[in-house]
Amino acid sequence: MSRTMTSESPEATSFPNPYSAGQLSKGTPFAVLAVSLAVSAIMFWLFQQAGDSDYNVIGTLLVAAILYTIVIYIYSLLVEGTRKAKDRLVTALVGAAFMLALLPLVSLLITVLTNGVARFDLEFFTYSMRNVIGDGGGIVHAMVGTLLMTLTAALISVPIGLMTAVYLVEYGRGPLSRAITFLVDVMTGIPSIVAGLFAYSVFALFFGPGVKLGIAGAISLSVLMIPIVVRSCEDMLKLVPNELREAAYALGVPKWLTVLKVVLPTSIAGIMTGVTLAIARVIGETAPLLVAAGFTNNLNYNLLEGRMQSLPVMVYSQYVSQGAVPQDYLNRAWAGALTLILIVMALNLAARLIARYFSPKLGR
């Protein structure tokens, strides 16, 4: 940007350029931004010197953004007129909105990382919480529970979701398919805790009140997972070119074999991506598991008997019921949160990789 400024300046000094008269030069917004950042930084540095508090990074950025917005608006108003000034104001506001959204994300990732490493050690991944009071302990029981319940939920919801998507794309006509599409959309909006209450109610009717089972947790997760799977599979099946289906029909292939041997293999990469993303969505669910599967400190491999711990619920219970030394419990909660975020990120990354490497090679 400095190059553009220097290249324009000799012309501007020799004679007025009719095309750039009454306009701010290209580098001006950046210069204003730099100046407002500097002013704000100096201001907060003085605050820091005066008081005893730490340097306030977020405050610096906020004040700089406000300063920039005001200065660029007034400057542009004086040089360019009302309309351009308003345009620059909106540009500044829109950029600020984006920065504002980054603020919590960055803050969250930094705090989880810095607080999580305290207990991110070998013991954390090799011990359960059985008979652990205070320091130590680990998340083996929670990992096992999360794995078992999420996989069971996937086993339940992938066939149902996939077949529903096949129905909607290949067979569905008329009011029933419209109703299903609408209700799938509505179902994506079911609050997660309601799904947990549903699973609890089903099992409470058969096994008596107060029942908490791993399988109930899995069912509540699958209620949340089915609509996500349906939506992503539906989108992927719709992407399969109609020419492929017509070619299969022209060769005399029955419809069900066309779907099974042509449509599904073509879209398998997209379906796998969708399923992975759906797993990533439900693996962090806390509320339904808290209600349906309960929490425990013990390792439990049996979905059909007894309470089952899961990673998000463990983070929650460590946070809510802090013992004699709260820091030990908080450390475990942060380390659990870090593990959870890493798992979700890994699943998202896996989904992208699947989409890239397993998608059908269309070109020759």
Added chain:
Amino acid sequence: MTLPATAPRIRAKQRLGDRIFSSTALTAGALILAILAAVAAFLLVESVPALTADPDDVNILNGEPFWSYVAPLVFGTLWASALALLMAVPVSIGIALFISHYAPRRLAQGLGYIIDLLAAVPSVVFGLWGGNVLAPAVQPLYSWLTENLGWIPFFAPPASGTGRTILTAAIVLAVMVLPIITALSREVFLQTPVLHEEAALALGATRWEMIRTAVLPFGRPGIVSASMLGLGRALGETMAVAMVLSASGGITFAVLTPANPGTIAANIALRFPEAFGLNINLLIATGLILFAITLVVNMIARWILARRKEFSGAN
């Protein structure tokens, strides 16, 4: 092979595989309807005992009638979600515009991923962050607001000492619904007919005037339904609120005080692990009310989306 002349057309051969496959698909589709119906039915069955029971038999109610127990929770749910939406919608529209119309084309997709990253963070982590980081950080601001702007009813003193007020919970909720609203409005903004935009620019409009005259009117239904979907998410969000808000019941519009109304979902999460007997039925009954509220909100949102057929794919 000859056909009788009377046969108007060749009937397709009914294969066993076809029948099995299509009926399986149909069953799966119908199962969706069945599951939704089952959710409503089971919740209803389990909540009837609480509605018919004598309030004195239910510990949590403490002798109050059912509706006076539920009313503050419903209010808290709606109030927290409304505050969250009030903060999230303008910011989301700004981000969506930034990604669709302001950011350099090559950066835009990457920036979209960054915002989607927010959606990937589990709610329990948001709760942990909100309770341990955000609440202490905003507490001085709350004290300042109550001291200097306390005459505004919303900022009525006393300020909460921990910062765990309904406003903090609403901020966390706003961060959580932000990616949903952003993603949907971004899709809609990108679908604005390019000819409309170019026509506006050709008439000498600045970028903002082009957005105001071409993009925003086109995207309005999309923005409305995106906000409604965000509202649905905020209404049902459990863990973040349960971990951030220190609720004491009661209906109040003051957002900075230590006395805050709870929300239905957070109340269930906090009470359910220790609940027994009729208390469980009571909590399930409040869950049924939450289910009904979110169902209505989501249906309205989807209905608005469905009216504009082009947007139906933008999920």
